[in-house]
Amino acid sequence: xxxxxxxxxxxxxxxxxxxxxxxxxxxxxxxxxxxxxxxxxxxxxxxxxxxxxxxxxxxxxxxxxxxxxxxxxxxxxxxxxxxxxxxxxxxxxxxxxxxxxxxxxxxxxxxxxxxxxxxxxxxxxxxxxxxxxxxxxxxxxxxxxxxxxxxxxxxxxxxxxxxxxxxxxxxxxxxxxxxxxxxxxxxxxxxxxxxxxxxxxxxxxxxxxxxxxxxxxxxxxxxxxxxxxxxxxxxxxxxxxxxxxxxxxxxxxxxxxxxxxxxxxxxxxxxxxxxxxxxxxxxxxxxxxxxxxxxxxxxxxxxxxxxxxxxxxxxxxxxxxxxxxxxxxxxxxxxxxxxxxxxxxxxxxxxxxxxxxxxxxxxxxxxxxxxxxxxxxxxxxxxxxxxxxxxxxxxxxxxxxxxxxxxxxxxxxxxxxxxxxxxxxxxxxxxxxxxxxxxxxxxxxxxxxxxx
Amino acid sequence: xxxxxxxxxxxxxxxxxxxxxxxxxxxxxxxxxxxxxxxxxxxxxxxxxxxxxxxxxxxxxxxxxxxxxxxxxxxxxxxxxxxxxxxxxxxxxxxxxxxxxxxxxxxxxxxxxxxxxxxxxxxxxxxxxxxxxxxxxxxxxxxxxxxxxxxxxxxxxxxxxxxxxxxxxxxxxxxxxxxxxxxxxxxxxxxxxxxxxxxxxxxxxxxxxxxxxxxxxxxxxxxxxxxxxxxxxxxxxxxxxxxxxxxxxxxxxxxxxxxxxxx
Numbered sequence: 001x002x003x004x005x006x007x008x009x010x011x012x013x014x015x016x017x018x019x020x021x022x023x024x025x026x027x028x029x030x031x032x033x034x035x036x037x038x039x040x041x042x043x044x045x046x047x048x049x050x051x052x053x054x055x056x057x058x059x060x061x062x063x064x065x066x067x068x069x070x071x072x073x074x075x076x077x078x079x080x081x082x083x084x085x086x087x088x089x090x091x092x093x094x095x096x097x098x099x100x101x102x103x104x105x106x107x108x109x110x111x112x113x114x115x116x117x118x119x120x121x122x123x124x125x126x127x128x129x130x131x132x133x134x135x136x137x138x139x140x141x142x143x144x145x146x147x148x149x150x151x152x153x154x155x156x157x158x159x160x161x162x163x164x165x166x167x168x169x170x171x172x173x174x175x176x177x178x179x180x181x182x183x184x185x186x187x188x189x190x191x192x193x194x195x196x197x198x199x200x201x202x203x204x205x206x207x208x209x210x211x212x213x214x215x216x217x218x219x220x221x222x223x224x225x226x227x228x229x230x231x232x233x234x235x236x237x238x239x240x241x242x243x244x245x246x247x248x249x250x251x252x253x254x255x256x257x258x259x260x261x262x263x264x265x266x267x268x269x270x271x272x273x274x275x276x277x278x279x280x281x282x283x284x285x286x287x288x289x290x291x292x293x294x295x296x297x298x299x300x301x302x303x304x305x306x307x308x309x310x311x312x313x314x315x316x317x318x319x320x321x322x323x324x325x326x327x328x329x330x331x332x333x334x335x336x337x338x339x340x341x342x343x344x345x346x347x348x349x350x351x352x353x354x355x356x357x358x359x360x361x362x363x364x365x366x367x368x369x370x371x372x373x374x375x376x377x378x379x380x381x382x383x384x385x386x387x388x389x390x391x392x393x394x395x396x397x398x399x400x401x402x403x404x405x406x407x408x409x410x411x412x413x414x415x416x417x418x419x420x421x422x423x424x425x426x427x428x429x430x431x432x433x434x435x436x437x438x439x440x441x442x443x444x445x446x447x448x449x450x451x452x
Numbered sequence: 453x454x455x456x457x458x459x460x461x462x463x464x465x466x467x468x469x470x471x472x473x474x475x476x477x478x479x480x481x482x483x484x485x486x487x488x489x490x491x492x493x494x495x496x497x498x499x500x501x502x503x504x505x506x507x508x509x510x511x512x513x514x515x516x517x518x519x520x521x522x523x524x525x526x527x528x529x530x531x532x533x534x535x536x537x538x539x540x541x542x543x544x545x546x547x548x549x550x551x552x553x554x555x556x557x558x559x560x561x562x563x564x565x566x567x568x569x570x571x572x573x574x575x576x577x578x579x580x581x582x583x584x585x586x587x588x589x590x591x592x593x594x595x596x597x598x599x600x601x602x603x604x605x606x607x608x609x610x611x612x613x614x615x616x617x618x619x620x621x622x623x624x625x626x627x628x629x630x631x632x633x634x635x636x637x638x639x640x641x642x643x644x645x646x647x648x649x650x651x652x653x654x655x656x657x658x659x660x661x662x663x664x665x666x667x668x669x670x671x672x673x674x675x676x677x678x679x680x681x682x683x684x685x686x687x688x689x690x691x692x693x694x695x696x697x698x699x700x701x702x703x704x705x706x707x708x709x710x711x712x713x714x715x
Contacts, residue, residue, distance in 0.1 A: 341698075358590045408702070
């Protein structure tokens with residue numbers, strides 16, 4: 001099929017049209033400040049030790065097994081450098097370089113262990129990367145003070161808005177399920193925690209409140225970006241987003257999640273929005289001529305957006321319900337969707353010399369690692385590989401590892417997660433579906449647990 | 453403060469205790485390592501030789517002196533433990549019950565609650581792994597290890613297990629009072645897990661009864677009649693699953709990244 005070069009040219013010219021870089025600058029400042037805050041929290045809360053240095057075993061990512069924590073003080077130095085880069089990003093000093101350094105170090109920290117995966121950490125990494133490849137220092141930066149403020153191509157906003165839209169839209173689509181919309185789970189479970197709050201506690205501890213908040217959350221996620229982009233609904237949408245994220249921050253233990261999201265949505269406001277708040281911060285008066293974007297830039301931008309669409313949809317290529325199997329769960333904006341608890345025992349058998357042991361405790365794992373592993377099949381496989389490797393190092397051959405794994409999803413009774421006969425030491429750590437995962441109705445606790 | 457090993461270090465190390473008995477110098481609690489004092493040392497000093505314990509003590513003044521030192525130290529450690537919990541002392545009780553209302557080590561009552569329930573799960577795991585699995589040989593894979601049972605000299609291993617289960621039952625189901633215990637809280641939240649937890653506890657206790665009915669001590673059973681020990685291990689596994697999966701899942705008490713990060 002022939003393409004329309006004139007159409008492509010028009011798109012390219014439209015994307016290259018110069019617009020105010022103030023909104024981009026504000027996003028850069030916010031991302032830098034959140035990154036700085038998170039760096040400080042990592043040190044202040046002792047996470048450098050407890051999450052990186054103390055564990056003797058890490059759940060590494062397939063293909064990134066070489067990513068390991070640096071020894072001792074070097075991890076602190078790395079976090080300090082990460083914090084400095086975040087500060088530099090916020091100030092706009094060598095903005096793109098700062099974004100690249102912060103993004104690389106922050107991503108490195110998260111790559112060390114799967115147990116540390118958080119959606120808002122992933123988003124911070126993506127935003128840092130995008131700020132590194134866009135003229136993020138065009139406004140409100142030391143760079144701009146040195147070189148003068150510049151306009152930026154409209155395409156920069158399109159790219160970043162598409163990224164933010166992916167987050168919200170896929171988060172909203174993921175909420176279109178019976179648990180969320182019909183049962184109000186897992187919000188019902190989480191809201192019950194606040195039953196003892198004065199005045200609102202009794203309200204929060206109701207099915208109606210859980211359903212109301214579930215539907216509100218779903219609608220918020222699905223429509224907040226278009227409502228922010230449309231000037232006529234922008235004010236109301238912004239107010240709704242602030243209320244929504246503040247409520248989440250107050251009610252649930254989500255750390256800087258709300259801050260990251262509130263920072264991200266500012267890119268959906270009018271490009272010059274910060275100037276309303278900063279008197280005298282007039283933008284550059286002489287717009288640059290609009291040079292159409294090159295094919296390479298267009299292709300890269302389109303590929304990035306396509307990737308961000310495909311990744312959250314990849315779970316469709318796996319059998320089973322993603323909230324149960326977790327195959328395709330990460331990097332897909334499936335935010336606050338599940339409450340899981342799990343328990344897993346391993347059995348290790350060797351053919352030669354003949355041996356069989358049960359692994360009922362895992363002292364080499366932190367409480368977080370144990371908890372994360374118990375509900376996530378790929379991490380159970382990772383640990384099975386670790387056990388098998390340990391036994392092979394001790395001279396055993398023909399090593400098999402099986403798991404007796406049970407999980408509760410959104411308050412339901414425990415169900416068996418994996419085929420207890422499957423040899424997990426032989427299971428792939430790659431992208432292939434894990435055939436050992438059982439459907440959630442395969443094996444249920446046999447004692448009545450609901451109703452009274 | 454790590455009072456646990458000072459009070460109940462086990463398995464006992466007779467070698468460490470015998471070394472103290474064989475020495476000449478004065479016996480002071482401060483000079484004794486954890487393996488040479490606490491409940492295990494008291495048990496070994498009283499029952500370790502078998503036969504007529506009182507006569508043995510009368511015949512061995514140093515053994516008697518050692519016992520006095522260890523019991524006095526044990527009393528001091530237990531009082532220290534009580535003081536840690538006492539509202540007029542360390543008030544760890546308040547750390548749990550007033551979490552969220554004032555600065556404590558737990559930022560919210562939910563976090564404190566989660567700690568208690570998770571500890572019940574860890575207790576059951578400890579019973580399975582250390583009190584049964586290791587002596588039975590299923591953890592190490594090297595055959596039975598009867599010396600690894602708890603309270604081997606007094607033959608109280610099964611009684612210790614029963615005491616553990618009594619504690620688990622009281623925390624989970626209360627002590628017969630309607631609203632005490634975890635079950636009362638669960639019921640008020642509309643999560644009625646008592647049938648499951650009760651069934652699992654009953655099954656574990658029945659397995660313990662069956663083991664006791666063999667007339668063997670645990671140390672003997674792991675060597676000569678392992679099947680009822682294995683059955684108890686399995687029932688405890690089901691109980692642990694009920695606590696760590698069903699109960700924790702129903703109350704959203706899962707341990708997070710920390711007290712303030714998840715999504």
